[in-house]
Amino acid sequence: MKTLKQIIHQGKKRLLQMHYESGVGHIGGNLSCLDTLMVLHHRVMKAPDTFILSKGHAAGALYITLWSLEKVTDEDLKLFHKEPTKLSGHPAPRWKKEIPFATGSLGHGFSLAAGQALAKRLQGKPGRIFCLTSDGEWQEGSNWEALIFTVHQKLSNLTLIVDSNGLQGFGTTKEVASQGNLADRFKAFGLLVTEVDGHDAEALEKILGSTEPGPRVVIAHTTKGKGISFMENKMEWHYLPLKEDQYQKALSELGEA
């Protein structure tokens, strides 16, 4: 049986291969949140739980995570960004229960998660709802609406995760629309806040696995392009595809698990 470390390592290699073969970008943001998605899906989530990827541009990380669970096949991955495909650049609707919503426009996932969390309470059903947003996504007003609603409705089965990699589409979050310490803002709204190294799988498992009633937010401090020296903290890797020499270099940097 593979260790989680081995599963994540294999997932990273497969992610690079998928991006290389498809010739498309969004690699940086996928690498910043892949550890979180893997820990959630392999170690934390149970059958009735749901995960909503609000940062839909990290669809690649979600596809790879589902591939590691054998919910998405190699044949599927070959069609990433091709046509006809269900593996579009941002998640497509209505084809896989593990991808409950088509996301891609930022600021939707948290409210959807709040709706699902509320539904479970009204129906008396078990299960936790996890939602991953980016950090730049907190410039969307709808997220703050969702925050007010979630706290007011005491949606204790909801865990929000922020992939805090500090980079957004055209600058750093600090340069574009600085929000200071996001954790303090969440606390001021009444959420339970935990901060964690978003690349420390053990710490992630411990914190995300906690069943302390929420609503909770986990701020995962991450590095865009994590693990690949020439991608780390580089804005261009929000967009760029991999050339062959870059692909080989990236693989060699990942090394063996």
Place this chain on the structure above:
Amino acid sequence: MRNEFCDTLVKRASNPDFVFLTGDLGYMALEPLQKAAGARFINAGVAEQNMVSVAAGLASQGLRPWAYSIAPFIYARPLEQIRNDVCLHDLPVTLVGNGGGYAYGVMGGTHHAIEDYGILLSLQHMRVFVPAFGADVEPAVDRILQLGHPAYLRLGRDEKPKEVDPGPYAPWRKVLSGGGPAMVVVGPIAGALMKDFMGLESSKRPNLWVLAELPLEEKAVPGQFLKDIETSGHLAVVEEHVAHGGAGEMIARFLLLAGRAPKKFSHFCAQGYLSGYYGSQGFHRKECGLTSGNILKVISDS
């Protein structure tokens, strides 16, 4: 129609899949529903974007949410949430807009809904229901519940004159017959037209059809309506909605594609704010020519 709507939902509030969201509207109207639905009546606050996505989340778990506000606040503010979260997923969320057309009158243009169903019908899977009379609300609600798709219920004021009997609700229903043109009317203005046209001599009286469900479905278009158009050679469409995306455009397209275009086509519709002044619903209707007198004059001159 708010009271009819409230009464209708009170009767259905014990359904296991019932849940109602309001964007902080409903004072002096929805209190009976609040009482009947208990925890399933949720005031989502002044935050319509969140409310619509929450409704989508609820629907994705098997519930049948209603999301209510003043009409423009339920279709314009949260349009992307309707488009992406509700319609792309074909979820059975019903948006309820109170005050279709110019119904909010002198409250001003921010509160009017004169482009609502045109915008919403451009989205995937969306169905629109426009009750013309208070008694139409309950059957329209049942139609929505049967269909199980994204829906928009446009509520207005019940303007049915006492002397008028439009008969039971139907997507298409003929309420007047005569030797005049075929005429389709959408929404509560139907009551005034029925009252003012029913006394006309038979040769001038329009064949008046009330249309309550959009988009136009080919199989639902009554054969008698097509005969009425052929007989008179003239079709008039009356709606408190702008021309773009309105019922007039939909019917004209349908007739052109079917090769059954009438010789003459008249469209009486909302035209915004022609004078730049604001007034009652009647003031805005009059400014746009949405009165029985003007309609009669135009169709008589043809």
